[in-house]
Amino acid sequence: MLRSLHTWPTLLAGVLVTFMAVTGSVLSLEPAVSRLASPAPVAAAESSVAELVAGVAAGFTEPQRLVQKAGGEVIVYHAGETGMAADLVDPTTGASLGAYEPSPFFLTLTELHRSLFAGEAGRIATGTGAAVMILLSVGGLLLLVKRSGSWKRLLKPSQGTFAQRLHVEAGRFALAGIVLLAVSGLFMSMTTLGLVGAPALDGFMTFAESSGGPAMAVTEMPVLKDLGLADLRELTFPAKGDPYDVFSLTTAAGTGSIDQATGELVAFTQNTPAQSLYQLAFTLHTGQDTWAYALVLGWAGLCVPVLFVSGLATWAARIRKPVRIAGNDPAARAETVILVGSEGNTTWGFARSLHAALKAEGQCVHTAAMNDLAKSYPAAKRLIVLAATYGDGDAPASACRFLARLPAFKAAPGLAGSVVGFGDRSFPAFCAYAGDVEKALKDKGLDPLLELATVDRQSTQQFAAWSRAFGQTIGIDLDVAHKAELPELSDFECVSRRDYGQAYQTPKSVLRFRAAAGTKGLPAFRAGDLIGILPAGSDVPRFYSLASSTADGYLEIAVSKQPGGLCSNQLCDLIPGDRITGFIKGNSRFNLPDGKAPLILIGAGTGVAPLVGMARGNRPQKAAYLFAGSRDPGSDLLYGEEIEALIGEGRLQRARLSFSRVPDGAYVQDALRAEAGELRRIVEKGAHIMICGGRGMADGVRDAFEDVLAPLGLTVTKLKADGRYLEDVY
Numbered sequence: 001m002l003r004s005l006h007t008w009p010t011l012l013a014g015v016l017v018t019f020m021a022v023t024g025s026v027l028s029l030e031p032a033v034s035r036l037a038s039p040a041p042v043a044a045a046e047s048s049v050a051e052l053v054a055g056v057a058a059g060f061t062e063p064q065r066l067v068q069k070a071g072g073e074v075i076v077y078h079a080g081e082t083g084m085a086a087d088l089v090d091p092t093t094g095a096s097l098g099a100y101e102p103s104p105f106f107l108t109l110t111e112l113h114r115s116l117f118a119g120e121a122g123r124i125a126t127g128t129g130a131a132v133m134i135l136l137s138v139g140g141l142l143l144l145v146k147r148s149g150s151w152k153r154l155l156k157p158s159q160g161t162f163a164q165r166l167h168v169e170a171g172r173f174a175l176a177g178i179v180l181l182a183v184s185g186l187f188m189s190m191t192t193l194g195l196v197g198a199p200a201l202d203g204f205m206t207f208a209e210s211s212g213g214p215a216m217a218v219t220e221m222p223v224l225k226d227l228g229l230a231d232l233r234e235l236t237f238p239a240k241g242d243p244y245d246v247f248s249l250t251t252a253a254g255t256g257s258i259d260q261a262t263g264e265l266v267a268f269t270q271n272t273p274a275q276s277l278y279q280l281a282f283t284l285h286t287g288q289d290t291w292a293y294a295l296v297l298g299w300a301g302l303c304v305p306v307l308f309v310s311g312l313a314t315w316a317a318r319i320r321k322p323v324r325i326a327g328n329d330p331a332a333r334a335e336t337v338i339l340v341g342s343e344g345n346t347t348w349g350f351a352r353s354l355h356a357a358l359k360a361e362g363q364c365v366h367t368a369a370m371n372d373l374a375k376s377y378p379a380a381k382r383l384i385v386l387a388a389t390y391g392d393g394d395a396p397a398s399a400c401r402f403l404a405r406l407p408a409f410k411a412a413p414g415l416a417g418s419v420v421g422f423g424d425r426s427f428p429a430f431c432a433y434a435g436d437v438e439k440a441l442k443d444k445g446l447d448p449l450l451e452l453a454t455v456d457r458q459s460t461q462q463f464a465a466w467s468r469a470f471g472q473t474i475g476i477d478l479d480v481a482h483k484a485e486l487p488e489l490s491d492f493e494c495v496s497r498r499d500y501g502q503a504y505q506t507p508k509s510v511l512r513f514r515a516a517a518g519t520k521g522l523p524a525f526r527a528g529d530l531i532g533i534l535p536a537g538s539d540v541p542r543f544y545s546l547a548s549s550t551a552d553g554y555l556e557i558a559v560s561k562q563p564g565g566l567c568s569n570q571l572c573d574l575i576p577g578d579r580i581t582g583f584i585k586g587n588s589r590f591n592l593p594d595g596k597a598p599l600i601l602i603g604a605g606t607g608v609a610p611l612v613g614m615a616r617g618n619r620p621q622k623a624a625y626l627f628a629g630s631r632d633p634g635s636d637l638l639y640g641e642e643i644e645a646l647i648g649e650g651r652l653q654r655a656r657l658s659f660s661r662v663p664d665g666a667y668v669q670d671a672l673r674a675e676a677g678e679l680r681r682i683v684e685k686g687a688h689i690m691i692c693g694g695r696g697m698a699d700g701v702r703d704a705f706e707d708v709l710a711p712l713g714l715t716v717t718k719l720k721a722d723g724r725y726l727e728d729v730y
């Protein structure tokens with residue numbers, strides 16, 4: 001519902017809204033351009049309208065109207081030798097500064113922006129465009145809250161495809177400006193169209209007359225003497241030779257008439273609240289008062305085309321026939337039914353691979369979105385659900401109606417189910433939606449074929465492991481090697497290696513690479529991002545955390561040799577000059593956080609590598625504390641010397657190293673408990689805690705932190721929800 005409210009107005013009115021935003025952004029340059037072109041002197045604080053009017057009366061033969069623009073320029077319209085003319089005047093003395101020639105370009109563009117050159121119909125269209133912009137802004141904000149899981153997570157680094165991230169970042173940057181422009185624009189349109197308040201201020205006046213005596217000197221007129229220049233909007237002079245005509249005055253507060261014989265007000269009408277609001281809306285919308293403010297609004301407006309294009313790209317990716325399932329059998333005949341809950345479409349890729357593997361084994365298989373759950377699957381023996389999680393444990397787009405439809409589903413007796421959750425361990429509600437689905441299926445009476453399995457960050461290995469277990473339960477040999485669509489690949493050349501861990505038969509290497517000759521150079525990456533490496537003989541990437549940033553001038557990873565591991569064995573055999581092929585995958589949730597809040601970095605084994613990479617890019621202003629664990633300082637302590645150097649440079653405040661295979665050995669979690677008091681002090685300063693390494697170590701660290709945090713009334717879950725407890729675990 002919320003998504004439709006965001007999508008359909010964009011599709012229907014997106015071009016209009018984008019056009020208005022772009023023309024508005026160009027118009028936002030006008031105050032700055034006119035200030036540069038003709039720098040009108042600024043009136044002194046004490047200058048009064050009386051002096052200005054006297055100067056104008058003396059300097060022009062027949063002044064008719066004097067207008068002060070929002071930016072402070074004063075323009076006098078007067079009967080010149082060849083008809084009506086306009087001059088820019090000094091706001092203090094009223095002396096002419098030359099002819100006033102507004103830019104025809106901006107005048108034309110203003111009209112286009114206001115009414116599309118289509119009179120009232122155009123004004124209705126632009127007013128509607130402003131209303132759509134408000135709807136899109138509010139809908140976009142609510143959608144972002146829903147996707148992120150809570151209001152508190154709104155400012156956390158965005159996730160998803162490039163288009164999704166661009167959409168979120170541009171939206172966050174420009175939301176306030178866009179809402180301001182849209183609300184003020186809508187109010188002005190409605191006023192102009194007579195739907196609210198009175199029409200704009202340009203001038204309905206009560207009929208008033210002067211008393212008819214000889215004209216008073218303008219400098220003596222009490223009303224003009226008392227009126228500050230900042231409050232003047234417009235003054236119309238009395239007709240020449242008509243002693244009964246009046247000065248017509250418009251101020252910030254209202255409109256009135258001045259007797260030219262006495263200089264007193266003969267009538268004055270205060271602005272209605274609607275008129276005051278109109279003035280405020282005009283000032284906020286045009287930024288005429290302050291050129292810098294206008295430019296900021298212009299920037300916000302320029303984000304609208306970015307939002308439009310990235311939003312369209314996201315929408316197109318979503319509605320694109322998710323993944324064509326080759327040989328999809330009818331639901332009524334299928335013995336295996338695969339249901340897919342996906343938002344970014346990667347889960348569909350896994351479903352397609354599983355579908356193809358089962359078909360290859362001669363099975364009759366039907367694959368569909370979870371939202372397309374049928375009333376029953378009469379021939380099905382197995383129901384497999386592959387479900388991603390979004391927000392704070394919410395359903396992804398293609399599953400949002402699944403749980404509501406489930407009560408109407410009739411499970412045939414003996415139907416067995418298996419749920420695979422796709423998620424990301426760094427989210428507090430890891431695979432939570434898949435957990436809800438599994439429970440709902442159990443409640444529905446489905447026999448659990450396997451316990452809930454989870455796949456972290458689209459791990460092909462974890463999915464292959466589930467597929468093997470699944471194959472065993474149904475008596476077929478299944479090993480689904482899913483190949484994700486790969487981004488552009490680059491070649492990297494090994495320049496150095498440092499080896500560790502030989503003493504414990506657990507070889508580890510720190511490998512450094514540069515861009516291979518003939519390539520475009522190193523791509524952009526930060527420590528904590530991932531490199532997907534394609535080992536020779538496989539096109540399934542293996543992911544390693546990066547221990548360096550592009551700014552370091554090299555790409556570094558730490559690899560632990562796994563028995564029988566294709567990729568890790570090849571990497572551990574590299575010698576300088578050898579090449580690897582891979583691609584960078586951003587991991588913005590695990591980069592060095594912005595700001596000055598302290599950092600607690602915890603890692604063991606090769607998990608220390610990305611943390612050292614972050615410390616290299618850290619500034620001394622941000623205190624960083626490293627807890628590193630390994631077996632033995634003599635054998636497998638990675639980065640020992642560099643850690644010392646980083647402390648010397650102030651990039652690390654302190655490092656505490658724990659060794660498990662020495663007398664009185666200890667693990668990092670023991671060190672954390674030993675430093676509980678100090679850690680609490682740092683956490684209270686708003687520290688971010690970043691953990692990298694194996695799951696066992698991460699679980700131990702989590703338990704230790706629960707103990708450390710308890711006296712503060714905090715929990716790891718709470719810190720995770722606040723984006724302050726970040727794990728990169730394998």
Ligand SMILES: Cc1cc2nc3c(=O)[nH]c(=O)nc-3n(C[C@H](O)[C@H](O)[C@H](O)COP(=O)(O)O)c2cc1C
Nearest residue numbers: 159342343344345346347388389423424427430431
């Ligand atoms: C905005 C956003 C929110 C997410 N929220 C969660 C979450 O709460 N729990 C979780 O386990 N994974 C979460 N994930 C990770 C996705 O579930 C995971 O990347 C999944 O593989 C995506 O599958 P899909 O591309 O088919 O949608 C989130 C991802 C994004 C982009």
